[in-house]
Amino acid sequence: MNLIIVESPTKSKTISKFLDKEYKVLSSYGHVRDLPKNQLGVDLDDNFKPKYVIPTKARKAVKELKDAAKKAKLIILGTDSDREGEAIAWHIAQILKLDKENSQRIVFHEITKSAIEQALKNPRQLDTNLINAQQARRILDRLVGYKLSPFLWKKVVKGLSAGRVQSVTVKLIVDREREIEKFKPEEYWTIVASLFKKQEFDAKLIKIDNKRLSKLDIKTKQEADKILTDLKQAQYKISDIKKKEVQKYPSPPFTTSTLQQDAARKLYFSAKQTMVIAQQLYEAGLITYHRTDSLNLSDQALIALHQFIKSKFGSEYNLTQPRIYKTKSKGAQEAHETIRPTQIDAQPDQIKQRLDQRQRKLYDLIWRRAIACQMAPARFDSTSLEIEANTCIFKATGQILKFDGFLKIYPTKFQEVELPLLTKGEVLKLIKLFSEQHFTKPPARYTEASLVKTLEEYGIGRPSTYAPIISTIQERGYTEKNDQKRFIPTEIGFIVTDLLKENFPKIVDIKFTAYLEKDLDKIAQGRQNWLAILKEFYQPFQENLDKKYEEVKKKNLDQPTDKKCPKCGSPMVIKLGRFGKFYACSAFPDCRHTEPIINSTGTTCPECNQGQIAKRRTKKGKIFYSCSRYPKCKYALWDEPINEKCPECNSILVKKGNQIKCSNKECNYKQSHGNKRVSGKIKKD
Ligand SMILES: [Zn+2]
Ligand SMILES: [Zn+2]
Ligand SMILES: [Zn+2]
Incomplete structure (x- = not known):
């Protein structure tokens, strides 16, 4: 008997369906070894030697694995194909005392029959570089967390935590909040003419005396009024017409980061939810591995996409050459694929009975995005009209969809504006000339989507870390979400960030954090020694920490x-x-x-x-x-009550x-927020 060990029971169930009796598939139920919870667990006098323990909750699984391993001829480690998966495989190998003779490591990016068979035909040994990169991350995070948190307990408040990537992320949110506090809105005005010839359309003032207006050029109502007066009696004449075809291209297929962003925007999923559901889809064999930053599509996938698009939509929706996307961040040996359905022709409504509602929605999104990325671009007829009035130029732009292309399967928002067919020199009738007041807006607070995007852009997260970071900064009480689901720092978030900025600038430095992440990538590629990285980080960190224990007052x-x-x-006192x-x-x-401070909502x-x-x-x-x-x-409830019955x-x-609804679960009463329009009863399904 050959024993295959994976990390999750669902995964083991899916794999065992593909294999005959010769193979037994067991699950380790996650991590089988980790650093201990109650102590640092890293020997600082012996090259950062980690002290791994078997967590209580893993003991049962470990015993099962040991028993099964005794009976097995060959043990095959089939954990996920990234650093964390490699590390889990290594821990299992350590516990079961496996060696090169009696064990193999297999990797696959999707849980399908062909992928598992391929993987079994091409086994390898454990990859020490990947394992060390994961150990280095674990130890770095442990050193910062377990050394810096007690400092905060002593100098600020008990129970606080600091973390390597966590603290920089909180700083991003704190910095943004300060930008918003500092922001002074500036007033500006725009001028629009409603014109008529064959049909009515709007044109915007863009030039005065041959000078192009920039956003803040018209600053006051007086200035705007003066322009209006000057132009009231003017003749409006077409001075230029430009026509062209504009193409709109689909987005690249999903990586972890873009999947989290799109699922947040379109499905209102948190990053954590998206990862949980994606994992379920992956383990059920429906999508490729969901922790990836690769945009690569396998040749088989490209062929399948080409055939599917041709048969479903026809040749004009297809590409003659596949569209190849370049992956920005490359981790050698972690040559993943993008997130896509394992079977392109498994259409969402064909497999919906296998999925719950949220799985269905996420699968649908992934499926559409993968197909769209190999479809023809959408084409628009775009027209721009310039209209002369005295020494001013107005502009109107129109856009009409000519061919929908990928929009057929991946609809995105666009506006169609129709302009009348006109010729140069034609005189238009002025229907209305008016001005509009605007104010510049402060930078927006981060949403989960924009935060993930920012972490990726700065290089301070990786596919496996975005979701945990975002959960951590909320659970630790440093940030919360306002009613628009945007992040705001808490008071303690400001205090701790300021303290870290002043005393541990590297820990909250974006560049330094990004640099460490790159070092971890290099370890994974075998281009960097992991102990050297730990030493380089730890020595100055500990020296500074000792100094700050003396210097900083509570x-x-x-x-x-x-x-x-x-x-x-x-x-x-208020504490x-x-x-x-x-x-x-x-x-x-x-x-x-x-005593708690009563934060009354004003509701009885x-x-x-x-x-x-x-x-x-x-x-x-x-x-x-x-x-x-x-x-x-x-009496208690989760949602904020309003003083109304x-x-x-x-x-x-x-x-x-954005809704006001009844707190009574049996009652379906709802109102739209703001305008109190009653939308009537909505039937439960
Ligand atoms: Zn007292
Ligand atoms: Zn009460
Ligand atoms: Zn009610």
Whole structure:
């Protein structure tokens, strides 16, 4: 019997379907060894030797693997085809004491019969470079986390954490917030003429006295009014017509980063959700490996795409030559493929009974994107008209879709504007001339999508790390999302970031973090020694840390109040904890009385009609709303209540995203947010 070991039970189930009785497939249920939780686990006096332990939850799986391994002739390690997968395979090999004679490593980028058969025909040995790159990442992260966090406990607040990539990411959000605070909107005006000849259309003022207007050139209403007065009586005449065909090309196929961005924008999935669902699709054999930064499509995939497009849409939608996309970031030996369906002709509605709703949506997105990337571009007829009026030039642009191309399967937003067929010199009738006031806008706060994009652009994340980073910065209480799902730093986020910026500038430096990520890539490629990288990082880091323990004084963040402690009568102070402010007795540690600060929403508790509904946080940092009289009244809900009752069942109404809905689960009452248009009852499916 040959034993194949993978890291997940679903994956093992899918693989065993392809193989005969000669093979047994078992799962390790994730990591079988890791650094210990309760200590550093890295021997600083012995070349950063990691002390790995078998976590309690892995013991059962390890025993099973050991028993099965005894009976096996050959043990084949089939964990995921990236550094983390390689490291898991290595840990398994270490525990089972495997050697080159009795074990093999196989890699595949999709869980299909042909891919598994191919992989079994081409086994290799474990790749030490990939393993070391993963170990180096684990140890670097451990050193920063376990050394710097206690510093924050001592100097700021207990329970805080610092992290190698985490802290830079929080800094991005803090910096953005400061830019927004500093931002001063500037006023500017635009001028539009509604003109008529055969049909009405709008044209925008672009030139005055032969000088092209830039955005902020018309600054005040007075300036705009003067232009309007000058042009009221002018003659409007076509001075130039330009026609051309414009092509719009499809986006490249998905990488981890672009999949997370698109799923956030189109499906409102968090990065974490996207990864969980993509993993399910991968393990079910439906898509290629979902942790990748490669844009490469295999030859078989290109052929399958070509055939599918031809039979489904016809030759005019096909390409004569495949469109090849160049991968920006290259990690040798991690030569992955882009994320695509394993079977191009597995259309979403044909396999939908196998999938739940969210899996279906994500699969649909991946399927469409992969097909679109090998389809003909969309073609537009574009017209631009220039209209002369006195010494001014107005411009109107029209765009008509001539051929939909890839848009047939991957619709994207575009606007069609039709302009009348006119000739040079024709005089137009002025219907209306008007000005519009605008203000420049501050940079936007990050969404999950734009944050992933930024991390990738700066080179401070990798396909396996985007989603965990984004979860961590929220769970640790450094950032939260506003009601538009955009990141804002918390108070403690500002304080810790400023402290790190001042005292550990490298830890929050984008360039330094990106440089370390590159070093890890080099280790994976065998071009860099991992111990050298650890040493180069650790020595200056520890020296600086020792110095800062001496230098930096504990931050006193307490704010005095008039409130007296109900237990001992001492004054209460406002303290800042991991998850915000609370009242604490100033006689601490003699008196340990604390009280939450009631963040009232101004809504009366519907259950006891005495308390106020207050905004609170769970231990994990998730926001919820509950009665201020807790524990006497236990009323609580996840969504923010508004001070209004449901017209249908009289329960309290809550805000959910952009909607106002009834908090009663059995009631379907909904309103659009802002305008209180009732959309009526929506049937549950
Ligand atoms: Zn007290
Ligand atoms: Zn109550
Ligand atoms: Zn209701």
